[in-house]
Amino acid sequence: MSGSSDDITPVSCTIKPPVHLQIGDAKADAAQSGVCVVDVTLPFGKPVHIKDITFKNHYTASVTVRLLRRSPGQEAPAKWCTALRDLPLMENPHTEGGSQDYCSVHRAQMQVEPDHVISVRLILRQPSSAWLTFSLEDISIFPHNPEKEVSDWLSDLTLVEQHPDLEGLTDPQTVSSSIQQMWALTEVMQTNQTTASIGRYDVDGCYDIKLLSLT
């Protein structure tokens, strides 16, 4: 579930142009390829623990996710592994269902731990010849931070110990207690906020209209 990914920024990564698989001479062969590979390289020297991969589908029937992982602390070369095989993105490759939907692949769905990843390879398949092109758009990779339970700004607060000039100011205790009261009031207001509308369509009793706007 990437509901919390709103407050996490995606990893900056390089998405390489898609490569379509062809048999023989690609230029001479007019037939469309049904397999396409998209490589996503993560920043050099900074392996990523992946939380999820989010994208918008564009007529891809299914996707396979492969990861290039480096084992931590060892000098062994990085290894490719398949994290997810043929995840269907369209209900039926020949018809629209799912063709332009948004989708997330979460780490819980993957067969291997997507940690210390240096590169991601997405293998897209579209067996139907009904479509002119297929691809994935807006690919973003969100990092997973298991250790960081406390968010950054809180830890920053404890780090930066500032002692500003407090002379002439009211006692911080009383200020904070009164602010807390106000905060509680606004909280009450917010929880009681109604979603019901009052049903007015006019503006200050006026609803004189000449033309509809076409933009």
Added chain:
Amino acid sequence: MDDGSELSLTIAHIVQRLKGSHLHSQIERRAKECLHQPDIKLDSLKEDVRSFLKTSGWERQLQNAVYRELQVQLPPSHPAAPPEHLKEPLAYMRAAQAGWEKRVLKSLNSMSTELGVPLARMRPAAEQKELANKWNEMGTDEPDLASVRPVYAPKDFLEVLVSLRNPNHDGSEDVSVRSHWGLVQVPLNVRDIPQLRRAFSELNLTSGQLGIDDHAHIHPDLFENEYVQIGKKVVMEQDSAAAQQYSRQGCSTGLRADLWALILNSNNQPQDVMHYEQLTAGVIQHDLLVDNLIYKDVKLTASNDDYYFVFEDFLYQVLLCFSRDTAVLEHFKYNSATPPRSFIQGKGGEEECAVVYPPNGVIPFHGFSMYVAPLCFLYNEPSKLYSVFREMYIRYFFRLHSISSSPSGIVSLCLQFERLLQTHLPQLFYHLRQIGAQPLRIAFKWMVRAFSGYLSTDQLLLLWDRVLGYDSLEVVAVLAAAVFAFRAENLMEVTSLGSAEAVLADLSTLKVMPLIQIFLFATAI
């Protein structure tokens, strides 16, 4: 995405939507009141209040409200999806809808200019008084509407659907070779007969049906009597989900009004009556150009109809109030259409003077009043009639005139109708196509109105029972195909579009349930 988090997202969504509703405050008030009762103990407060709400029927009301939310509006499928994706996931469909809306708006603008009538104006006091006095007999007034014409008719809309194309779809094959001979060229997924049989399993040949097994020749003890008894129990229980399931086999005439209101969870509370009165005041205050479209439409359709002409005054009231109802705007979150916008005259183009026109965002077209007319047989209280109609509109009818990929949307229904005919009556389809009588050109007008105004009312209500029961309009496409199958022999004889239309001109003698049942379950596949 795991199920647990998806569920919690749905729950959060529903809680958000029910918060601040009238039901919410009512339940809260009842819970506070019950604290004074002696059987509520402090140490088991939570359980006691809960059981009080359960026994006093509020829990059931809450259940029905949650059930309604689940049926009407699902939360966005993915957090990254923008709002327009919930309206319609396919970009080219959104573009087609936007293009169509622009055409409609232009035509409305030019009508306003040609007639010299503003789109909206405040009525002078005298006029307000006059209208308020004749509120219950608006039909007697004969305004001069000769120059008013409907903004569009179903056949204009059909042309748009026929020209709809997916830009990513391979159309390189020669047109004559293409396997699809139909008019709709969009590659949507529609269910075939085996899938429909599974989806509509309650309509099979062995289960009893109102509309078949309540025929005069069949002894009522065989099915009808017991079925009606069950219906009474369902109404007593006040459970929306049970009522919906029950409606799949049909609602008896005596119980239909209650069952439909229960399915739609429109219980006509005092606040609904108040809301309706507020809308009435809106009609009296402001004069809209769309009012003329409504007048004209009622005059052209319902007033000319043998079944519905008696309801003329009801139709004006409901439709005029509907046009003022801003609560309808809510449905544009999941409707591919977007409400037209305008600016208050003389206040400049600032954002705070931007308004929606008409206030409910829906521009009526030729035949719109037929969505309301059949409901007049069920409800004689205007506010009740109104709330049931509004709920029917925001659940089903809007899909019949907006371009979308929804399985209940008009595009899917057209495609489904063509596929069913092509698959099961290929000779008939080929013949009609050869003589220039594309079946969809005949059936489209039936489907846009969900058959209202074409069938006899008892049959239409039996059809709409199933629409509500299955929460889907697919049965409308099935019936359209079944009508062609029923008239196949005659249609094979015709040699022109005119004569094909003549064969299918009168549907008022058809019995819908046997047709649907035979087409779905007694056709060789």
